[in-house]
Amino acid sequence: MTETEHFVVSSTKMRMPVSHVGLTKDTTDAIVITPFARLGLRSLDLVEVVMAAEQKYNIEIPDEVFLRDGITPAALAGEIDRRRQRQSA
Incomplete structure (x- = not known):
């Protein structure tokens, strides 16, 4: 990971x-x-996860990226890494 x-x-x-x-x-x-929705996260919870990442990594993630149906933590992490790479280039 x-x-x-x-x-x-x-x-x-x-x-x-x-x-x-069934997940603990x-x-x-x-x-x-x-997917975040299957983990029981509401949209506000997901916004808080994204805001924490934006603050930690000093990036911006557009709403349409993380509000896609079926987005997973792995997919969000991949998007964060792509934006961090673009920022450092």
Whole structure:
């Protein structure tokens, strides 16, 4: 798991219900590939995850990127890494 995936998953775990769709907060490998909605996160929770990443990495992520249906923590982490690479180029 990349450092960015770890950050996104940690931020997600803080906001997800104790147990949702058979996943617990301890099942990190499953969380990273499970869509945010199936993890029990509301749209406000997802916005908070994105805002935390924007602040940590000093980037901006447009709403249409993270409000796509079925977006996963891994996909969001990939988008964060792409934006960080563009910023440093």
